[in-house]
Amino acid sequence: MTLNRREFNKQETMRHIRSVFMDLYAQGGIDGITVNGLCKACGIAKSTFYLYFEDKYQVLEAVENDVLTQLREVSESLRFCDFRKSSKQDLLKATQNIARSLAENGDTLRALMGKHGDPRFSYKWKKNITEAFRDSFRAVKGDTPSAEIACTIFSSSLIGLYTLFLFGEPQVTERELSVILINLARFSLFDFEALAENP
Numbered sequence: 001m002t003l004n005r006r007e008f009n010k011q012e013t014m015r016h017i018r019s020v021f022m023d024l025y026a027q028g029g030i031d032g033i034t035v036n037g038l039c040k041a042c043g044i045a046k047s048t049f050y051l052y053f054e055d056k057y058q059v060l061e062a063v064e065n066d067v068l069t070q071l072r073e074v075s076e077s078l079r080f081c082d083f084r085k086s087s088k089q090d091l092l093k094a095t096q097n098i099a100r101s102l103a104e105n106g107d108t109l110r111a112l113m114g115k116h117g118d119p120r121f122s123y124k125w126k127k128n129i130t131e132a133f134r135d136s137f138r139a140v141k142g143d144t145p146s147a148e149i150a151c152t153i154f155s156s157s158l159i160g161l162y163t164l165f166l167f168g169e170p171q172v173t174e175r176e177l178s179v180i181l182i183n184l185a186r187f188s189l190f191d192f193e194a195l196a197e198n199p
Helices: 005-028 035-042 046-052 056-076 088-104 106-113 119-141 146-167 174-190
Strands: none
Touching (some): 005 106, 035 046, 035 056, 056 106, 088 106, 088 146, 088 174, 146 174
């Protein structure tokens, strides 16, 4: 579907505001941003800003939602992978999309999770991962009492892994991230039994 000129300009303006916002956000967090300063940095009037956003917090929410939607879509593509039976090559292909998406969104994610970042973002991301994999877990294991526990442990482990990928020294490569993700899915999710009847 082709956008008309007005719609295209609107989307470009919103992208520009979000992009400049994230540059400022990375430097000083939400407290370091004012609408006046943002508009000046964007080269737009305040009235233009208010056509798109109510305040700076709505810009942050829009950025976070965009990133989480992209990451959720990539995670959803793994729902039909059989982490216990598929070949390593097939699983590597499937998980490399996540590594690629993290790399593409790296600057934004580092700003959101860095020292000036939003502490709630990691929680939102963890919830996003849990929801994405809960159905997969239940499809493989049934609706066991372990489902929620396994998905929570898995999502917490992934956030730790993704944080290492984004901030770690030494740097984790995209391939290494894929291999670790496969092992995490296999052992901390699909082969996980928190409430086994016979321990």
